[in-house]
Amino acid sequence: MWKPPERIKYAPEPGAWPTRIEAESSLWFSPIRIGPLTLTSRTWVPAMVPWRSNEEGWVTDDVLDWYEQFARGKPGGLVIEATGIRDIPSGPLLRIGHDRYIPGLKELAQTVRRASEGQTRLFIQCIDFLAIRRRPDPAKFLDRFLVVTDDIRAALGMEAADETAIRETLKAMPDAELDGVLDARQLESLRMGFRERVGDTHVPHIRDLPGVLPDLFADAAQRAQEAGIDGVELHYAHAYTMASFLSRTNDRDDGYGGSRENRVRLPLEAFARVREVVGADYPVGCRFLTEDIVDGGSGVPDSSFYAAEFARAGMDFLSLSRGGRFEDAKQPNIGEAAYPYTGRSGYECMPAYISDEFGPFGRNIEPGAAVRKAVRDAGFETPVIVTGGVHGFEKGERILQEGKADIVGIARQALADPDFFLKVRAGCGSEVRVCEYTNYCEGLDQKHKQVTCKLWDRKELDAPGVKRTLDGKRRTTAPAWAGPAA
Numbered sequence: 001m002w003k004p005p006e007r008i009k010y011a012p013e014p015g016a017w018p019t020r021i022e023a024e025s026s027l028w029f030s031p032i033r034i035g036p037l038t039l040t041s042r043t044w045v046p047a048m049v050p051w052r053s054n055e056e057g058w059v060t061d062d063v064l065d066w067y068e069q070f071a072r073g074k075p076g077g078l079v080i081e082a083t084g085i086r087d088i089p090s091g092p093l094l095r096i097g098h099d100r101y102i103p104g105l106k107e108l109a110q111t112v113r114r115a116s117e118g119q120t121r122l123f124i125q126c127i128d129f130l131a132i133r134r135r136p137d138p139a140k141f142l143d144r145f146l147v148v149t150d151d152i153r154a155a156l157g158m159e160a161a162d163e164t165a166i167r168e169t170l171k172a173m174p175d176a177e178l179d180g181v182l183d184a185r186q187l188e189s190l191r192m193g194f195r196e197r198v199g200d201t202h203v204p205h206i207r208d209l210p211g212v213l214p215d216l217f218a219d220a221a222q223r224a225q226e227a228g229i230d231g232v233e234l235h236y237a238h239a240y241t242m243a244s245f246l247s248r249t250n251d252r253d254d255g256y257g258g259s260r261e262n263r264v265r266l267p268l269e270a271f272a273r274v275r276e277v278v279g280a281d282y283p284v285g286c287r288f289l290t291e292d293i294v295d296g297g298s299g300v301p302d303s304s305f306y307a308a309e310f311a312r313a314g315m316d317f318l319s320l321s322r323g324g325r326f327e328d329a330k331q332p333n334i335g336e337a338a339y340p341y342t343g344r345s346g347y348e349c350m351p352a353y354i355s356d357e358f359g360p361f362g363r364n365i366e367p368g369a370a371v372r373k374a375v376r377d378a379g380f381e382t383p384v385i386v387t388g389g390v391h392g393f394e395k396g397e398r399i400l401q402e403g404k405a406d407i408v409g410i411a412r413q414a415l416a417d418p419d420f421f422l423k424v425r426a427g428c429g430s431e432v433r434v435c436e437y438t439n440y441c442e443g444l445d446q447k448h449k450q451v452t453c454k455l456w457d458r459k460e461l462d463a464p465g466v467k468r469t470l471d472g473k474r475r476t477t478a479p480a481w482a483g484p485a486a
């Protein structure tokens with residue numbers, strides 16, 4: 001992952017822990033309404049893909065175990081990882097693109113309800129994404145995948161040559177010289193791997209996205225509702241389709257790109273269709289970016305506008321993230337696909353302990369506060385959820401007390417210790433396994449390996465009932481908390 005050049009190292013700063021009584025009387029542990037639902041507290045575990053599903057996208061026993069551990073910590077809201085809304089092979093990504101997934105998701109909802117003793121409301125993050133290919137072997141790309149165009153012929157001065165001669169010439173050229181021959185997209189396909197964009201309107205299935213996505217999201221939401229999941233989070237963040245519609249980089253010329261009014265149009269149309277299908281009594285919100293953190297991308301003025309529009313349209317909650325885009329991703333190895341969390345925007349999404357003067361903790365709080373203010377200024381009370389670098393009670397509580405967010409989430413801190421909220425609420429904060437923001441977990445995610453935390457994945461490996469990851473070296477879930485130390 002990209003690191004800020006300052007390379008300043010930070011140790012966790014959880015601050016003082018509250019007594020049980022202080023926790024009970026805090027804002028963080030007080031209830032809040034999300035549309036028609038009440039959360040028992042303003043605590044939240046946002047979506048995290050742990051790669052526990054299988055090639056068919058099922059809710060496996062490992063998926064159940066994974067969410068059971070978070071539910072035992074009794075957060076007010078728990079979001080199931082990014083889950084694919086199309087019925088297409090998607091590797092070991094969880095899926096909701098067909099009715100056959102409903103029984104598994106029902107079992108997941110029941111598991112969370114049971115493990116949290118009814119205290120946690122479960123949401124599912126619904127995602128659509130475009131195609132990305134692995135970085136090709138250069139010779140293979142130039143031999144087979146590159147379409148030889150008149151522009152390439154002209155750049156080589158080989159207008160009359162046959163295709164084989166062109167390909168041989170290109171293969172014999174030093175890589176740097178290809179800059180003068182291939183266009184930016186061809187070079188990207190060669191050096192990073194081909195990646196579809198929402199602006200590729202010359203490609204029929206990309207042009208037709210506004211026609212198909214609202215129904216795909218709506219069908220997925222209806223399945224979530226049927227499965228007894230408490231609400232839906234539309235994934236409008238990071239590197240994926242809807243975030244790319246929202247991004248300032250979206251240059252579609254069909255009324256769905258260009259101005260911010262046009263860029264927000266499809267996300268609003270998808271939400272409207274979802275609402276039509278699930279009804280007014282089912283919580284629906286979205287996750288989106290305060291800032292893209294890439295050249296020419298969206299910033300707080302854009303996200304403030306989107307937030308007010310989402311609130312006006314009747315979304316029940318707005319969950320904020322930042323960065324995590326493909327545009328600045330690191331070049332992958334040949335045979336591997338680019339990963340959107342490897343550049344500076346990826347760092348802003350999941351900041352690690354090696355950082356700059358600001359540090360890795362709470363980088364989205366002020367942008368989030370600005371977005372929340374825009375929602376309030378527009379006359380809406382829609383709850384805003386902020387996440388990023390929170391690993392102690394004081395910080396979470398301060399964000400709420402200062403009115404910078406309505407709900408505060410913890411992602412990696414929950415991974416490090418799924419019992420975080422339970423411990424803090426019981427006045428046992430000193431027993432929390434505090435996240436060190438090493439991004440070991442993120443490294444596993446990047447390789448699509450089962451995600452675990454370095455603070456617990458080798459502990460008590462031989463204890464009864466401990467399940468191991470596919471490589472046999474790590475436990476799949478965190479050791480459960482035995483309750484307050486005597």
Ligand SMILES: Cc1cc2nc3c(=O)[nH]c(=O)nc-3n(C[C@H](O)[C@H](O)[C@H](O)COP(=O)(O)O)c2cc1C
Nearest residue numbers: 046047048049081082350387388389410411412445
């Ligand atoms: C392993 C891992 C998987 C993640 N998967 C998702 C995801 O599926 N959807 C999403 O919106 N964010 C995802 N995130 C981002 C987190 O939800 C969160 O925004 C980010 O980690 C910053 O919060 P934190 O500092 O509390 O970890 C993931 C993060 C990690 C570490």
Ligand code: SF4
Nearest residue numbers: 435436438439441453
């Ligand atoms: S591996 Fe554990 S300690 Fe390191 S960042 Fe991930 S959750 Fe935190």
